[in-house]
Amino acid sequence: MKKLVVVGNGMAGVGCVEQILRHAPAFDITILGEETHVNYNRILLSSVLAGEKPADEITLNPLEWYWRNKIRLRVGARAVDVDADLKVVMTEDGEVTSFDTLLLATGSSALMPPIEGIEKDGVFAFRTLDDTRALLERAKPGVKAVVIGGGLLGLEAARGLQVQGCDVTVVHLMDSLMERQLDTLGSFYLRAKMESLGIRVLLAHSTKKILGEKKVQAVAFVDGTRVDADLVVVAAGIRPNTDLARRAGLLVNRGIVVNDYMETSHPDIFAVGECVEHNGICYGLVAPLIEQGKVLAATMTGNKGPTYTGTVQAAKLKIMGVDVFSAGAWTDGAGVEAVRFEDPALGIYKKLVLRDGRLAGVILVGDTSDSHRYMDWLRSQADLTGQRRHLLFPPAGEDAGLDIAQMSENATICGCVGVTKGAIISAIHDRGINTLSQLKEATRAGTGCGSCTSLCQDVLRAVAPDFQEDGRRVLCGCVPFAQDNLREILRSQRLKSVQDVLDIYGNGEGCEICKPALSYMLDMLWCGDHDEDRSARFINDRVHANIQKDGTFSVIPRIRGGVTTPAELRRIADVAEKYQVPMVKITGSQRIDLLGVRKEDLPKVWADLGMPSGQAYTKGVRMVKTCVGTEFCRFGTQDSTSAGIEMERRFENLFTPHKVKMAAVGCPRNCAEATVKDIGLVGQEGGWQVVVGGAAGKSVRRADLLITVETTESALEAAELFFQYYREHGNYLERTYDFVERIGIDKVRKDTVYAPEPARLALLDRLRKSKNASYDAWQEGRSPVNRTQFIPLHPIEPVQDLTA
Amino acid sequence: MSDNKRWVRIASCDAVPPREGRAAMIDQREIAIFNLGDRFLAVDNRCPHQGGPLCDGIVAGGSVVCPLHAWKVNLETGEVSRPANHNDCVRTYATRVEGGVISIEA
Numbered sequence: 001m002k003k004l005v006v007v008g009n010g011m012a013g014v015g016c017v018e019q020i021l022r023h024a025p026a027f028d029i030t031i032l033g034e035e036t037h038v039n040y041n042r043i044l045l046s047s048v049l050a051g052e053k054p055a056d057e058i059t060l061n062p063l064e065w066y067w068r069n070k071i072r073l074r075v076g077a078r079a080v081d082v083d084a085d086l087k088v089v090m091t092e093d094g095e096v097t098s099f100d101t102l103l104l105a106t107g108s109s110a111l112m113p114p115i116e117g118i119e120k121d122g123v124f125a126f127r128t129l130d131d132t133r134a135l136l137e138r139a140k141p142g143v144k145a146v147v148i149g150g151g152l153l154g155l156e157a158a159r160g161l162q163v164q165g166c167d168v169t170v171v172h173l174m175d176s177l178m179e180r181q182l183d184t185l186g187s188f189y190l191r192a193k194m195e196s197l198g199i200r201v202l203l204a205h206s207t208k209k210i211l212g213e214k215k216v217q218a219v220a221f222v223d224g225t226r227v228d229a230d231l232v233v234v235a236a237g238i239r240p241n242t243d244l245a246r247r248a249g250l251l252v253n254r255g256i257v258v259n260d261y262m263e264t265s266h267p268d269i270f271a272v273g274e275c276v277e278h279n280g281i282c283y284g285l286v287a288p289l290i291e292q293g294k295v296l297a298a299t300m301t302g303n304k305g306p307t308y309t310g311t312v313q314a315a316k317l318k319i320m321g322v323d324v325f326s327a328g329a330w331t332d333g334a335g336v337e338a339v340r341f342e343d344p345a346l347g348i349y350k351k352l353v354l355r356d357g358r359l360a361g362v363i364l365v366g367d368t369s370d371s372h373r374y375m376d377w378l379r380s381q382a383d384l385t386g387q388r389r390h391l392l393f394p395p396a397g398e399d400a401g402l403d404i405a406q407m408s409e410n411a412t413i414c415g416c417v418g419v420t421k422g423a424i425i426s427a428i429h430d431r432g433i434n435t436l437s438q439l440k441e442a443t444r445a446g447t448g449c450g451s452c453t454s455l456c457q458d459v460l461r462a463v464a465p466d467f468q469e470d471g472r473r474v475l476c477g478c479v480p481f482a483q484d485n486l487r488e489i490l491r492s493q494r495l496k497s498v499q500d501v502l503d504i505y506g507n508g509e510g511c512e513i514c515k516p517a518l519s520y521m522l523d524m525l526w527c528g529d530h531d532e533d534r535s536a537r538f539i540n541d542r543v544h545a546n547i548q549k550d551g552t553f554s555v556i557p558r559i560r561g562g563v564t565t566p567a568e569l570r571r572i573a574d575v576a577e578k579y580q581v582p583m584v585k586i587t588g589s590q591r592i593d594l595l596g597v598r599k600e601d602l603p604k605v606w607a608d609l610g611m612p613s614g615q616a617y618t619k620g621v622r623m624v625k626t627c628v629g630t631e632f633c634r635f636g637t638q639d640s641t642s643a644g645i646e647m648e649r650r651f652e653n654l655f656t657p658h659k660v661k662m663a664a665v666g667c668p669r670n671c672a673e674a675t676v677k678d679i680g681l682v683g684q685e686g687g688w689q690v691v692v693g694g695a696a697g698k699s700v701r702r703a704d705l706l707i708t709v710e711t712t713e714s715a716l717e718a719a720e721l722f723f724q725y726y727r728e729h730g731n732y733l734e735r736t737y738d739f740v741e742r743i744g745i746d747k748v749r750k751d752t753v754y755a756p757e758p759a760r761l762a763l764l765d766r767l768r769k770s771k772n773a774s775y776d777a778w779q780e781g782r783s784p785v786n787r788t789q790f791i792p793l794h795p796i797e798p799v800q801d802l803t804a
Numbered sequence: 805m806s807d808n809k810r811w812v813r814i815a816s817c818d819a820v821p822p823r824e825g826r827a828a829m830i831d832q833r834e835i836a837i838f839n840l841g842d843r844f845l846a847v848d849n850r851c852p853h854q855g856g857p858l859c860d861g862i863v864a865g866g867s868v869v870c871p872l873h874a875w876k877v878n879l880e881t882g883e884v885s886r887p888a889n890h891n892d893c894v895r896t897y898a899t900r901v902e903g904g905v906i907s908i909e910a
Contacts, residue, residue: 509865535823539860551857792827
C-alpha cells in the first residue's frame, strides 16, 4: 500500500481522511499534527470560551478512531520542510517521514499585525484550543479585555470573554462590524445589539501600540486615545499556512493553488482546506473544506471524476441572542434587485439580493429563523418569480424554513458537512439510530458549526422510532445554557429580571421549565434584591398554596418543629369549619394540611389562622421535624426540639433549588428520621452530628456526615453553611441527595465547614442578606402584589343571559 | 350563532398583569384571559385533559402550560400542542380593548 502522510490534524485534513476511508483501502496513513490534541471542532472554540461547552466535548475524532482505522497519529509534530524529490517530510524534532503521497492540510494561522508591543504578556490569538484555555485562565470577572478585530471571530471572542465576566471593548479598524459579511445597515443593527449586551464597540480605530511594562496595561490608538486593558485578543484575520508548499515547490498565490479536481502543481502532493486557493478564493469556513475533502478523496483514491466548483459562502455568528446570517453576493449594484425589511424596535434587518429572479445573496440580522430556506434557494438557484410576495416572510401558516416535514428529501440539513434530510433519514432507518450523538457519529451532520442541531433533532423526533434526547445538560431549549454557566452569566451581567435573561440569552419567550428556574436563580444570586416577576412563577408561588387536581388549593401553616398549642389547634379547627374545608390531614412532616380551599378564600383563611406560611407548596424550606429530646424523653441527650425550632426560624421563608426537609433528633435512636433528611441534626452525648443529603422519597439515601460538633450553635452554623452552599451551587430541581452525590461529600465539606474563614463568613453573610430580604408570603393576603392576585374577574355591567 | 354573542366588558387592562392569566366569570362560563404584553387572548378556562385551570398556567410565548400536568395549549388557536397529535381543542374568544377596558366576545 502507498504511504500517505497528512500534514495537519485539523478539520480539513481529518475530514478528507474520513472520506478517503470510505473508498477501497489505498493508503497506509500517517497524520502529523502540530497541536497536541486529537482532531477537534475549531468552530466551537467560541462556545468553549463562552462556557457553553467543556473543552472535551468538542472532540471530533477520539484516539480510538485513529486506532480503529490504523492511522498513525503524531501530535506535537510540527512539519518544517518537505523535499518533493526525495519525498520526505521533516518535523521540528528532526524526524524524517517518507511518503508516496502527501496531503497538505496546514490550515491557516491568526494574523498578528505588526503592532508595537504585540509580544507582551497578556496578548492572545484566538485560534486553537490552547489559546482558548489560556484565555479562560485569565478571563475573570472584572478583567478589562480588548478585542482587536470586529469580524466573526472577534465578536465571538468578545462575547465569550464577557460571559466570563470581563469588561470588554471591541476595536475595529473599519467603520463597520463584520464588513465582509454585512452591508452598512446590517452592521449598524449588529453594533446596536452588541452594545445592548454591554460590549463597547470602537469603530475606525487603528491600533498603534500595546502599552505596559511586561504585562499589557492599555491599547493606544493612532488618533491618540487609549483604552485600559488587562487582556488583549487579536482577531484581525487569518493567513493560509503555505510555507511547506512553497518549500515543496508548489504553485502558491495567497494559498496553495488547486484545480477543480483539487490537484496542486505536483502530481503526488495534494492540499485541502483553508491553506488552498481555488479559483482565486481562499475559504475560511467549514462547509467548503468538507466539500473539497470529498472531491479530493475521490481524486486521490483513483476515482478522479467529481469536481469542486466553489462554495456559496455562508456565515453565521455564533453568539446566543445575536442572530446574524450572511450568504452569497449581497452587494447592491446594476442588474440586481435588493429586497429589504427593517424594524428598529425589534432590531431586525433583512436584505435579499436577487439576480434574474433568483437569490444571489442574503443578510439577516436579529432574526435568522429563515436562514435555511434562503440557503436552499441559494444552492438550488430556484426561480423565485412565483414567490415574490413571500420572499421575506413565508405565507401564513407555513414556517417554510423550520418545518421539517415540509423540507424536501434533497434539502440540506447540515450545510457545513453537506448532509441532506434524505441522508439523515436513511441513516436513521438503516442503522437504527435513535440519539443525536449516534447521528453525528454516523453522518457527521451537526459536527460543523452546530447550528443545525435542532433540525437534526426534529428529524430524529419525527423519524426515529425510539428517539432519546442525549443527556440534557442545558436548562431548556429556551435558554440553552448549563445551569452553573447560567448562574455565572446572570451574576457577571448583573441581570435581575427573568424577562431580561430571556430577551438577551434566550428565545424571548421562556417556558414552564426555565421561568421558575431563572426566578429561583435571580432571587438567590441577588439575595432577594431582584426584580420579582410573578408571571415567571408556578401558580403555587403566585398564590402561596399548593394547587390540587380540582384547581383548589391546600393550606399548610408553619408549625415549627411540629410543636403547636391548644389555641392554634382551635383556630385551625374553626377555619376548617368556617370554610367547609373538605379534608383536614396530619402530614408526614408533623404539620396540619387543610385541603380543598378556593383561591379567593386563601387570604381570609390565612388571616383567620393567624399563622405564617409553611411553604409546603414551593421549592423552599419545608419544615424541621423534631423528637421531644431532653425536654421529656428519658433517652434524650440533646434538646432537639429547641434546636429544630431554631433551625426552622433561621431558614424559613427562603427558597432553595428543590424542597428542603430537615429534622433534629435528641439521640441516635433517630425518632424523627434525621438521617434521611436533606439536613439532619443528630444529638449524641456531648454534641451533634450534622448530616446532609439524606432522602426517603422516590429514592432512599442515608445522609452523609458533614461534621461532628460540640455545641448547638456550631451545629446550626454547619447547617447554615451547607444550606447556603446548596442554594448557590445546586441546580434548580436538584435535591440535596443528588447534589451531594454530584459534588462529592469531601468537596462539600472542604467548601463549607472546612473552608477558610473568609469563605465561610461570605456564605453566612449572603445567607443573612437573603434572610433579611425574605418575608412570610402569606402577608400578601393583606397586601396583594396586584389587586386580582387571588380573585376572579366579573363583568363590569350585569350580563344578560342570551340563551334564555 | 352571532346572535348569541355580545361584547362583555370585563375589567381594566391592569387587572391582568403581563404574561399572566385571570379567570373571568361570564354567565355560568369560566373564561381564562391572558395578557401577552401586546394583546389579550381568551380561551375556555378548562384544560381539555383533566379540566385544569388554564388561567393559572405559565405563559410560554403564545401558549399556556396547564398547571396540573403541563399540557400546552395555543392561545391563538385553542389547539393542544403538547402532547403531540392531540385533536382536543379549547374554545377561543375574541377580545378587544377600548378606553383601557378589556372586553370579551362571549
